Amino acid sequence: xxxxxxxxxxxxxxxxxxxxxxxxxxxxxxxxxxxxxxxxxxxxxxxxxxxxxxxxxxxxxxxxxxxxxxxxxxxxxxxxxxxxxxxxxxxxxxxxxxxxxxxxxxxxxxxxxxxxxxxxxxxxxxxxxxxxxxxxxxxxxxxxxxxxxxxxxxxxxxxxxxxxxxxxxxxxxxxxxxxxxxxx
Amino acid sequence: xxxxxxxxxxxxxxxxxxxxxxxxxxxxxxxxxxxxxxxxxxxxxxxxxxxxxxxxxxxxxxxxxxxxxxxxxxxxxxxxxxxxxxxxxxxxx
Numbered sequence: 139x140x141x142x143x144x145x146x147x148x149x150x151x152x153x154x155x156x157x158x159x160x161x162x163x164x165x166x167x168x169x170x171x172x173x174x175x176x177x178x179x180x181x182x183x184x185x186x187x188x189x190x191x192x193x194x195x196x197x198x199x200x201x202x203x204x205x206x207x208x209x210x211x212x213x214x215x216x217x218x219x220x221x222x223x224x225x226x227x228x229x230x231x232x233x234x235x236x237x238x239x240x241x242x243x244x245x246x247x248x249x250x251x252x253x254x255x256x257x258x259x260x261x262x263x264x265x266x267x268x269x270x271x272x273x274x275x276x277x278x279x280x281x282x283x284x285x286x287x288x289x290x291x292x293x294x295x296x297x298x299x300x301x302x303x304x305x306x307x308x309x310x311x312x313x314x315x316x317x318x319x320x321x322x
Numbered sequence: 323x324x325x326x327x328x329x330x331x332x333x334x335x336x337x338x339x340x341x342x343x344x345x346x347x348x349x350x351x352x353x354x355x356x357x358x359x360x361x362x363x364x365x366x367x368x369x370x371x372x373x374x375x376x377x378x379x380x381x382x383x384x385x386x387x388x389x390x391x392x393x394x395x396x397x398x399x400x401x402x403x404x405x406x407x408x409x410x411x412x413x414x415x
């Protein structure tokens with residue numbers, strides 16, 4: 139495990155020095171996470187692909203200025219992604235809905251019985267509610283459920299304490315609950 | 323603790339709601355992976371410098387053409403004026 143982290147450190151050092159092969163390894167390690175995050179924030183594949191490319195182009199351009207800290211490298215990428223998504227939302231004005239069909243298709247069809255239209259509607263409603271939340275709350279939910287990160291790790295990425303993430307998460311759940319209560 | 327239909331009767335209804343919500347979120351938010359072709363293509367775009375050949379215009383050829391045109395034009399004017407002078411002097415004589 140330590141060997142792995144030492145190896146990661148070496149790769150990161152090389153990438154900071156401008157080694158493209160090392161950056162390539164960092165790219166491979168992080169591209170799926172960043173894509174997943176952007177996909178849930180934008181709601182469509184083409185924008186997710188476009189913004190993911192821009193995240194890594196920006197990272198490659200500025201990696202020589204990257205300052206190593208105790209925070210994982212992915213936190214830096216997430217912050218770039220977060221800023222780009224915020225700009226994207228500003229440019230687009232109206233938020234797009236997540237095409238649930240796309241999302242559902244990505245999972246095994248065996249998991250979804252045909253008759254579960256009600257369930258699908260419920261999922262659509264929940265996704266709609268998630269997308270109404272402020273961006274930092276969406277980020278907490280995506281990092282918690284999609285990336286399966288702990289509050290501590292989310293805090294490192296978002297530059298907040300573990301306690302702050304815990305309370306942010308609770309407020310997020312309360313907001314979602316209120317949304318459903320109002321709807322019902 | 324009493325249980326009915328798998329639900330804790332003594333539990334706080336808010337807690338049950340949160341648990342249900344968390345279960346729904348867990349079921350809804352699963353990792354989404356981009357296509358492998360996209361990953362490879364982006365990797366190529368990021369790490370491989372594009373092969374661009376810049377062709378500069380050959381100024382020497384254009385200078386030669388222009389200067390030779392200028393010289394030929396000057397010579398032509400010179401000879402034409404000579405011929406014109408000769409013909410006009412012959413006509414006067």
